[in-house]
Amino acid sequence: MRSATVIGAGIGGLAAAVGLHRTGWRVAVVEQAAEISAIGAGITLWPNALRALEALGFGARVRELGKPQESAGVRTSSGRWLGRLDGALIERKLGRPMLGVRRAQLHQLLLAALPADSLHTGVRVTAVGRDGSVPGLDLPPADLVIGADGINSQVRAQYWPGAPIPRYTGFAAWRGICERREHTDIAVSWGRGAEFGVVPLVDGQLYWYTAMSAPEDARNPDEHAFLQERLGSWHSPIPQLIDATPPESLLRNDIRYLGGPLESYVDGNVALLGDAAHAMTPHLGQGGCQALEDAVVLAASCARYEDLTDALAHYDAERRPRTQQIARASYLAGRFGPFLANPVAVALRDTAARLAPSGAAIKTFMWVSSWTPSLVEGLRA
Numbered sequence: 001m002r003s004a005t006v007i008g009a010g011i012g013g014l015a016a017a018v019g020l021h022r023t024g025w026r027v028a029v030v031e032q033a034a035e036i037s038a039i040g041a042g043i044t045l046w047p048n049a050l051r052a053l054e055a056l057g058f059g060a061r062v063r064e065l066g067k068p069q070e071s072a073g074v075r076t077s078s079g080r081w082l083g084r085l086d087g088a089l090i091e092r093k094l095g096r097p098m099l100g101v102r103r104a105q106l107h108q109l110l111l112a113a114l115p116a117d118s119l120h121t122g123v124r125v126t127a128v129g130r131d132g133s134v135p136g137l138d139l140p141p142a143d144l145v146i147g148a149d150g151i152n153s154q155v156r157a158q159y160w161p162g163a164p165i166p167r168y169t170g171f172a173a174w175r176g177i178c179e180r181r182e183h184t185d186i187a188v189s190w191g192r193g194a195e196f197g198v199v200p201l202v203d204g205q206l207y208w209y210t211a212m213s214a215p216e217d218a219r220n221p222d223e224h225a226f227l228q229e230r231l232g233s234w235h236s237p238i239p240q241l242i243d244a245t246p247p248e249s250l251l252r253n254d255i256r257y258l259g260g261p262l263e264s265y266v267d268g269n270v271a272l273l274g275d276a277a278h279a280m281t282p283h284l285g286q287g288g289c290q291a292l293e294d295a296v297v298l299a300a301s302c303a304r305y306e307d308l309t310d311a312l313a314h315y316d317a318e319r320r321p322r323t324q325q326i327a328r329a330s331y332l333a334g335r336f337g338p339f340l341a342n343p344v345a346v347a348l349r350d351t352a353a354r355l356a357p358s359g360a361a362i363k364t365f366m367w368v369s370s371w372t373p374s375l376v377e378g379l380r381a
């Protein structure tokens with residue numbers, strides 16, 4: 001039986017472990033957190049991510065957990081619509097909807113598909129051998145090592161010592177979940193150097209996120225009061241959503257991205273995936289979706305090719321160009337979208353977005369969303 005050690009139990013690591021487990025691999029997943037739980041409130045799953053989850057056998061279940069989005073649009077901070085995409089049209093063209101999902105439920109779904117004894121929590125990996133060994137843990141030897149340990153990947157630091165390091169964008173993000181009091185579609189509102197996005201979830205809940213410029217690693221004494229003040233003049237229902245969010249549930253993170261593309265996602269029998277390989281800014285809502293794509297392609301390649309070198313070469317060739325292109329597009333979407341702060345540039349941005357009904361945005365959306373996994377017949381074996 002072939003075996004893999006996966007470092008990191010985020011969306012990417014869990015999905016890769018599930019894909020390998022389903023094709024007969026023995027997997028060991030090592031996670032630093034004492035309990036495997038999702039951080040990040042909610043997540044938007046685009047049709048490409050839905051296809052990845054379908055390939056892993058979760059299609060029906062994830063549709064139950066997710067709220068299909070009726071439309072997606074961009075507004076100004078005063079509420080004026082700059083552009084809108086019709087959700088039904090997206091679903092007709094792409095065969096799948098965009099879904100808003102609670103991260104905790106997505107995590108639980110993936111976790112439940114793994115044998116309980118494959119998970120090793122509360123172990124912060126400082127080094128991993130090519131045989132999958134981790135100091136302090138008694139793991140069986142592994143053929144494959146997967147670094148799925150996020151943007152500050154230890155596996156990347158160990159095997160890619162010259163790799164670019166994470167960079168701070170100059171912006172921090174806050175996220176929360178609250179009750180949805182009125183009908184809302186997925187939408188993002190752009191201000192001057194700030195944005196606020198809403199994503200309806202099932203069961204009358206709503207996930208929201210906001211990003212604005214802030215010094216690196218800074219914290220406000222009361223983040224909830226800070227947001228109430230900073231966004232109090234934005235259009236309805238933004239102030240009401242913040243009011244309705246329990247202050248203790250607010251999350252704040254600095255937005256970072258990998259400061260340059262890696263030359264390979266593979267080193268011998270070690271492969272990187274997800275944020276460890278290509279941490280990107282969140283402006284296209286694709287970091288997690290790409291981690292799911294990576295996981296499916298990696299597992300399908302391992303099922304298809306007897307020789308691990310061939311499998312990993314296929315994985316690298318298929319994943320690197322696409323993810324790096326999306327990471328670049330996401331960075332530019334932030335710089336020339338919500339993060340513009342100069343009033344003239346903001347006025348030009350808003351006019352352009354209103355007059356040219358998101359031609360480039362639709363093209364990017366369709367390109368990213370129409371991805372279909374290859375070699376998946378191996379995953380069904």
Ligand SMILES: Cc1cc2nc3c(=O)[nH]c(=O)nc-3n(C[C@H](O)[C@H](O)[C@H](O)COP(=O)(O)OP(=O)(O)OC[C@H]3O[C@@H](n4cnc5c(N)ncnc54)[C@H](O)[C@@H]3O)c2cc1C
Pocket residue numbers: 007008009010011012013030031032033040042043044045123124125126148149150151152153154173174175209253255273274275276280282285286287288289290291
């Ligand atoms: C504000 C914001 C909004 C976002 N919205 C979306 C969205 O709508 N859609 C989307 O697709 N993406 C979104 N993303 C991006 C998405 O959250 C990430 O890309 C995704 O979570 C990456 O998954 P991952 O499994 O690669 O890494 P992670 O989720 O970072 O998981 C890595 C895991 O490895 C563990 N780990 C780390 N180091 C070690 C170690 N040394 N030893 C053991 N374990 C370790 C961590 O504890 C963690 O569990 C957003 C990001 C932000 C900041």
